[in-house]
Amino acid sequence: MIKREAGIFLVVGGLTVLIDFCIYRLLLWTGMVDVATAKTIGFLAGTVFAYVANRIWTFGHTRxxxxxxxxxxxxxxxxxxxxxxxxxxxxxxxxxxxxxxxxxxxxxxxxxxxxxxxxxxxxxxxxxxxxxx
Known part of the structure; x- marks a missing residue:
């Protein structure tokens, strides 16, 4: 059980970093916001994804x-x-x-x-x- 959870956790972590990075780069590329704001938005988007994905997929909590x-x-x-x-x-x-x-x-x-x-x-x-x- 813990090996399965650890494996999924690593996948979710990788996707979390990818979401953070892509949103950060997209916001910088469009020039919509400054660097600090882009990084904050990217980090927060990744964190929300990490919470939901780990809750449902890694640890199987539905509520x-x-x-x-x-x-x-x-x-x-x-x-x-x-x-x-x-x-x-x-x-x-x-x-x-x-x-x-x-x-x-x-x-x-x-x-x-x-x-x-x-x-x-x-x-x-x-x-x-x-x-x-």
């Missing part, structure tokens, strides 16, 4: 209930972890191209693992009725 609040708390927390790890690694490794890439990959990897665990056991945890006795 949202209070999950949205837990989702926002989780993503805010893991964003903080991501930024902290990225900053700490840049401080240790320096700002060379290799250092920047390594810090980004490690920070993203850590936050992805925390997001998966948080979604599985906190955001979309099985209800008491769904757990077999």
């Amino acid at each position: 949202s209930g209070g999950n949205i609040v837990r989702f926002v708390l989780l993503y805010a927390s893991t964003l903080g972890v991501n930024v902290f790890i990225n900053s700490a690694l840049l401080h240790l490794a320096g700002r060379s191209q290799t250092g920047i890439a390594a810090a980004f990959v490690l920070a993203t990897g850590c936050s992805a693992v925390l997001n998966f665990l948080g979604m599985k056991f906190f955001v979309f945890k099985p209800s008491a009725q769904a757990i077999p006795k």
Whole structure:
């Protein structure tokens, strides 16, 4: 079960990043908004997709209930972890191209693992009725 969920989670994560990037680039290409606004809109669109896709596809929840609040708390927390790890690694490794890439990959990897665990056991945890006795 967890291998299937992890696989789907990775697909959803890839699609989330793709949605973020495409909307960001489209908004910049059209010149409709400035860079910060384009990035914000792209990120938010990806986040909405991630919530819905993970809720329905990855973890099989058909009703949202209070999950949205837990989702926002989780993503805010893991964003903080991501930024902290990225900053700490840049401080240790320096700002060379290799250092920047390594810090980004490690920070993203850590936050992805925390997001998966948080979604599985906190955001979309099985209800008491769904757990077999």
